[in-house]
Amino acid sequence: xxxxxxxxxxxxxxxxxxxxxxxxxxxxxxxxxxxxxxxxxxxxxxxxxxxxxxxxxxxxxxxxxxxxxxxxxxxxxxxxxxxxxxxxxxxxxxxxxxxxxxxxxxxxxxxxxxxxxxxxxxxxxxxxxxxxxxxxxxxxxxxxxxxxxxxxxxxxxxxxxxxxxxxxxxxxxxxxxxxxxxxxxxxxxxxxxxxxxxxxxxxxxxxxxxxxxxxxxxxxxxxxxxxxxxxxxxxxxxxxxxxxxxxxxxxxxxxxxxxxxxxxxxxxxxxxxxxxxxxxxxxxxxxxxxxxxxxxxxxxxxxxxxxxxxxxxxxxxxxxxxxxxxxxxx
Amino acid sequence: xxxxxxxxxxxxxxxxxxxxxxxxxxxxxxxxxxxxxxxxxxxxxxxxxxxxxxxxxxxxxxxxxxxxxxxxxxxxxxxxxxxxxxxxxxxxxxxxxxxxxxxxxxxxxxxxxxxxxxxxxxxxxxxxxxxxxxxxxxxxxxxxxxxxxxxxxxxxxxxxxxxxxxxxxxxxxxxxxxxxxxxxxxxxxxxxxxxxxxxxxxxxxxxxxxxxxxxxxxxxxxxxxxxxxxxxxxxxxxxxxxxxxxxxxxxxxxxxxxxxxxxxxxxxxxxxxxxxxxxxxxxxxxxxxxxxxxxxxxxxxxxxxxxxxxxxxxxxxxxxxxxxxxxxxxxxxxxxxxxxxxxxxxxxxxxxxxxxxxxxxxxxxxxxxxxxxxxxxxxxx
Ligand SMILES: Nc1ncnc2c1ncn2[C@@H]1O[C@H](COP(=O)(O)OP(=O)(O)OP(=O)(O)O)[C@@H](O)[C@H]1O
Ligand SMILES: Nc1ncnc2c1ncn2[C@@H]1O[C@H](COP(=O)(O)OP(=O)(O)OP(=O)(O)O)[C@@H](O)[C@H]1O
Ligand SMILES: [Mg+2]
Ligand SMILES: [Mg+2]
Numbered sequence: 193x194x195x196x197x198x199x200x201x202x203x204x205x206x207x208x209x210x211x212x213x214x215x216x217x218x219x220x221x222x223x224x225x226x227x228x229x230x231x232x233x234x235x236x237x238x239x240x241x242x243x244x245x246x247x248x249x250x251x252x253x254x255x256x257x258x259x260x261x262x263x264x265x266x267x268x269x270x271x272x273x274x275x276x277x278x279x280x281x282x283x284x285x286x287x288x289x290x291x292x293x294x295x296x297x298x299x300x301x302x303x304x305x306x307x308x309x310x311x312x313x314x315x316x317x318x319x320x321x322x323x324x325x326x327x328x329x330x331x332x333x334x335x336x337x338x339x340x341x342x343x344x345x346x347x348x349x350x351x352x353x354x355x356x357x358x359x360x361x362x363x364x365x366x367x368x369x370x371x372x373x374x375x376x377x378x379x380x381x382x383x384x385x386x387x388x389x390x391x392x393x394x395x396x397x398x399x400x401x402x403x404x405x406x407x408x409x410x411x412x413x414x415x416x417x418x419x420x421x422x423x424x425x426x427x428x429x430x431x432x433x434x435x436x437x438x439x440x441x442x443x444x445x446x447x448x449x450x451x452x453x454x455x456x457x458x459x460x461x462x463x464x465x466x467x468x469x470x471x472x473x474x475x476x477x478x479x480x481x482x483x484x485x486x487x488x489x490x491x492x493x494x495x496x497x498x499x500x501x502x503x504x505x506x507x508x509x510x511x512x513x514x515x516x517x518x519x520x521x522x
Numbered sequence: 523x524x525x526x527x528x529x530x531x532x533x534x535x536x537x538x539x540x541x542x543x544x545x546x547x548x549x550x551x552x553x554x555x556x557x558x559x560x561x562x563x564x565x566x567x568x569x570x571x572x573x574x575x576x577x578x579x580x581x582x583x584x585x586x587x588x589x590x591x592x593x594x595x596x597x598x599x600x601x602x603x604x605x606x607x608x609x610x611x612x613x614x615x616x617x618x619x620x621x622x623x624x625x626x627x628x629x630x631x632x633x634x635x636x637x638x639x640x641x642x643x644x645x646x647x648x649x650x651x652x653x654x655x656x657x658x659x660x661x662x663x664x665x666x667x668x669x670x671x672x673x674x675x676x677x678x679x680x681x682x683x684x685x686x687x688x689x690x691x692x693x694x695x696x697x698x699x700x701x702x703x704x705x706x707x708x709x710x711x712x713x714x715x716x717x718x719x720x721x722x723x724x725x726x727x728x729x730x731x732x733x734x735x736x737x738x739x740x741x742x743x744x745x746x747x748x749x750x751x752x753x754x755x756x757x758x759x760x761x762x763x764x765x766x767x768x769x770x771x772x773x774x775x776x777x778x779x780x781x782x783x784x785x786x787x788x789x790x791x792x793x794x795x796x797x798x799x800x801x802x803x804x805x806x807x808x809x810x811x812x813x814x815x816x817x818x819x820x821x822x823x824x825x826x827x828x829x830x831x832x833x834x835x836x837x838x839x840x841x842x843x844x845x846x847x848x849x850x851x852x853x854x855x856x857x858x859x860x861x862x863x864x865x866x867x868x869x870x871x872x873x874x875x876x877x878x879x880x881x882x883x884x885x886x887x888x889x890x891x892x893x894x895x896x897x898x899x900x901x902x903x
Binding site: 201202203291292293295296299300301303346348359367395396427428429432441442445446448449450452453454455457460461463464465466467468469471472474 | 738
């Protein structure tokens with residue numbers, strides 16, 4: 193695959209998974225670009241860097257020798273770059289800004305913002321080695337990047353974001369914007385593009401994943417993996433879980449354990465803890481059901497553990513490795 | 523040592539808020555997905571059950587709200603929500619249809635021929651269905667209409683899902699500025715360059731850029747839109763400003779909804795600052811989907827004590843059930859402490875703000891009973 197689009201409900205770990213995926217893809221020695229499009233500096237925050245510029249910056253090299261570059265794309269810079277690159281119009285950009293046109297294109301007009309951002313990512317996918325300009329598209333030179341990973345908008349907006357063609361249709365049924373949108377769309381529709389969904393084993397994110405997958409399928413785009421993030425192992429064995437869920441937890445055993453641990457007020461404590469264990473058991477049951485619903489989709493389900501202490505560089509290395517072990521680096 | 527308890531902030535007295543006949547408008551705002559729609563519906567329901575004639579305007583494309591109110595669907599006019607016999611007040615609900623609302627405003631302000639022209643214009647159709655800001659603009663318009671009608675003594679407003687909570691206040695103005703602004707004038711009459719001398723030598727460049735980038739067809743749609751819309755716009759803009767001022771009136775109360783995580787609290791914090799800057803009345807903060815510990819022996823056992831006890835059991839290699847229960851408890855206390863830390867950090871920047879906390883329910887809110895539970899939790903603080 194050459195373009196990996198990572199979406200999911202807000203806060204489920206899109207930025208984390210996109211970064212880990214870029215590292216996993218590069219771990220075989222290739223060159224990978226990670227693009228974020230929400231203008232929120234999520235990757236910089238994750239890596240503890242100061243804000244990244246609108247520029248493809250290389251991360252510290254991976255041990256494998258692979259290379260990951262990061263681009264924090266924003267619509268305004270993409271617009272100015274687009275005007276300059278395609279029309280040689282840097283000064284027009286400044287005048288447009290004074291007119292309020294930049295504001296219009298990047299915050300008010302439907303779809304223009306999206307076509308600019310997807311345009312930037314798909315340009316990187318098409319780019320050939322040696323040159324950065326349009327002419328290079330048709331060359332037979334090897335691709336500049338082996339893969340591009342996009343940290344995409346959340347599930348609620350992903351369909352509209354990727355369906356740039358119909359999004360700009362209201363404003364541009366014909367003409368250059370439309371041509372540009374068509375070109376972007378051909379990369380997004382390519383058989384070598386996948387949309388991955390990050391989810392937690394909770395009702396809402398899983399439901400958004402199911403809805404999002406249906407939407408992506410309906411658009412004729414290709415769904416990749418479902419990444420279950422922040423998975424926690426159950427703290428109890430199957431039997432105890434089943435008993436607790438049905439309210440049949442062995443209280444006497446709990447009381448004697450708490451006593452053995454030297455705690456006081458064990459009866460009150462046992463009552464409180466058995467409620468907590470029951471809630472845990474019910475949650476684990478719900479997680480099983482959720483996992484089953486996700487598995488039924490027939491897409492590969494990849495699981496990442498919840499890492500205590502949050503995500504830093506070494507945690508990202510671990511997550512990347514885990515993605516690789518589950519075959520997502522292909 | 524527990525940051526887990528003792529809410530340091532004064533309590534938001536939700537019942538006093540909804541019972542007071544002075545309260546005429548409640549606006550629920552906050553980051554995406556925090557529970558704005560749920561809170562708005564729960565407040566409307568509770569107000570109705572305590573005797574108010576309430577209406578809820580929602581913006582919930584997922585239609586969850588209609589379902590939880592026991593209605594098949596909601597539309598652009600307030601519909602009565604069936605409540606149990608003997609309910610002292612009443613509840614209506616409607617779902618904002620931005621295109622319908624926009625069309626109605628056009629029809630009201632333009633003569634029939636002009637209105638027909640505007641409604642048929644392709645640029646208008648895009649503007650009224652998919653420009654960002656239109657939803658917020660029309661939500662304000664609808665609020666103004668309902669307030670004007672005098673049929674309800676309490677209007678609860680749910681705000682649209684958006685990237686930023688501030689959009690509710692900013693987007694209508696941004697769109698109004700665009701409709702009234704230089705760009706649209708320039709695009710619709712690029713020939714009369716005299717008016718655009720401020721662009722300097724840029725005029726020709728811009729004209730050629732615009733022609734190249736957007737193409738001639740859009741420009742011609744835009745030109746006919748501007749000439750028809752111009753006469754309507756003044757009345758339109760004036761209404762929007764009146765409604766905005768309504769938000770600053772004493773009968774209005776903003777309820778900022780959040781969940782106890784960093785991003786949502788940051789968003790809530792911006793919003794609270796902004797309300798203060800614009801002189802808009804904040805009733806308080808709702809911290810939704812929190813994970814409080816139940817009172818009693820469980821709440822008194824700290825995470826450190828639980829871990830210590832668990833280690834002792836593990837070393838002895840016995841009592842796996844108690845050991846698991848203690849691990850679980852430690853995790854739960856830590857979650858609570860983390861939430862409390864985030865929350866207190868935010869509150870320390872906003873002293874005196876009133877807070878109501880609503881615990882995360884085990885399941886999503888599906889029906890009136892669920893909304894009632896949320897309403898009761900809101901009132902309990
Ligand atoms: N496997 C994990 N284990 C522990 N913490 C995690 C894991 N994955 C993500 N996180 C943490 O969860 C939080 C949200 O992750 P992230 O920023 O990647 O989510 P996101 O989906 O990109 O969020 P947003 O919608 O705000 O862009 C971060 O604090 C991150 O460090
Ligand atoms: N206290 C709660 N416990 C459990 N679930 C809740 C709670 N509050 C809200 N929810 C659920 O969370 C989901 C999101 O809530 P809601 O739709 O009210 O959020 P919102 O802020 O209006 O979202 P949006 O920004 O998308 O409009 C819903 O499925 C709702 O049922
Ligand atoms: Mg992110
Ligand atoms: Mg909502």
